[in-house]
Amino acid sequence: MAKVAVIGVGQSAFVRAYPGSIRELAFEAYKDAMRDAGIKPEQIDASVICSAPEYDKQRTPAGLMAEYLGLNPQPTFYVESVCSSSSSGLRTAYALVASGLHDVVMVLGFQKMSEISSAESQERMGRGADIQWEAPFGTMMPAYYAMYARGHFEKYGTTEEDLGLIRLKSSTYGVINEKAVFRKSLTLEKILEPKYIATPLKMMDCCANADGSSCVIVASEEKAKDLCSKPVWIKGLGMATAPINMAGRDSFSGLKCAQLAAKRAYEMAGISPSDVNVAEVHDCFTIAEMMAYEDLGFARQGEGPQLIRNKETYKEGKIPVNVDGGLLSKGHPIGATGGSQIRTIVLQLRDEAGPMQVPGAKIGLVHNIGGVGIYGNVSIFGVE
Known part of the structure; x- marks a missing residue:
């Protein structure tokens, strides 16, 4: 397979209510990525636009973005796998470049979730479940992940305090991430206040909706070496799916799609979990990060x-995880989330992550989940 590299990354600040339009929001990440890559719009052969369309008032946003960003008449594609949309977009871009069809492809993820009310947003999230057999009964994302938390608690003896320690770590790094929504240090006592959303998940166990955009530019080996002084290579990509209906799942203590995606990504990259120096995992809820530790093979x-009790997932630990604050601190603008995770890992591998930098990071991993484990994407990056 041909080599493909990331040559530019960008991200808007993630905010609760962006005052402009979706095209203006997308431009913020695009501008940063283009400046980072040092290229012009005409050098982009194709674009992949990613969002969850049920939150967008604009139909066919790919066409809108291509026009606004000056990318006509190049081809544009629209990719959606809910919360993992821009990681699926990266997979699409990789295939377009590795096949030789295009040399430089941009992946742009965005979401302006403040365009609809919180109640409308929750209703749309519920429709991420089967609209015939589950969603009509009022299923919501916190309740689904609470079910997984209960499963993990019952099977392994995990506690609410264990989940609280994950949120404590998130706040530690959210403070130093200028792109994050929540930049406030928390105490474990505050985190464990019994403000339950869906038992055993409390308010601080849940990430928040946000508005934001992210942009990743990938290129062929020849173009990358010509255009970029610090290419970050895409070493492995794994993706898997699971039944959308909970009745079709055989486990509620881990996500099978993540386990299979990780296995495929490790095999493609030719590495094992112990080779990963830094990881970004999908912590929409604290239990999601806990399951990711195990699904990715960082722990049995x-x-x-x-x-987390031994602080092994802190920056100084054996496998730093979400040292940018994760979704719990950054917020979760659905279509932009995967691209934000990729940006963090690219900066880490280029030794450009500032106060969040993990010293000597050479291999990084992104774990991005769509829905309640419906889609699983694992992407591995390296500097060689």
């Missing part, structure tokens, strides 16, 4: 709590 099944 049931031993994820030991990682």
Whole structure:
């Protein structure tokens, strides 16, 4: 397979209510990525636009973005896998470049969730479940992940305090991430206040909706070496799916789609979990990060709590995870989330992550989940 590299990354600040339009929001990440890559619009052969369309008032946003960003008449594609949309977009861009069809492809993810009310947003999230057999009964994202938390608690003895320690870590790094929504240090006592959203998940166990955009530019080996002094290579890509109906799942203590995606990504990259120096995982809820530790092989099944209790997932630990604050601190603008995770890892591998930098990071991993484990994307990056 041909080599493909990331040559530019960008991200808007993630905010609760962006005052402009979706095209203006997208431009903020695009501008940063284009400046980072040092290229002009005419050098982009194709674009992949990613969002969850149920939150957008604009139909066919790919056409809108291509026009506004000066990318006509190049081809544009629209990719959606809910919360993992821009990681699926990266997979699409990789295929377009590795096949030789295009040399430089831009992946742009965005979401302006403040365009609709919180109640409308929750209703649309519920429709991420089967609209015939589950959504009509009032299923919501916190309740689904609470079910997984209960499963993990019952099977392995995990506690609410274990999940609280994950949120404590998130706040530690959210403070130093200028792109994050929440930049406030928290205490474990505050985190464990019994403000339950869906037992055992409390308010601080849940990420918040946000408005934001992210942009990743990938290129062929020849173009990357010509255009970029610090290319970051895409080493492995894994993707898998699981039944949308919970009745079709055989486990509620881990996400099978993440486990299979990780296995495929590790095989493609030719590495094992112990080779990863820094990771970004999909922590929409604290239990999601806990399961990711185990699904990705950073800990054996049931031993994820030991990682966070021993601070092994802090920057100084053996496998730093979400040292940009994760979704819990950054916020979760659905279509932009995967691209933001990729940006963090690219900056880490280029030694450009500032106060969040993990010293000597050479291999990074992104774990991005769509829905309640419906889609799983794992992407591995390296500097060689």
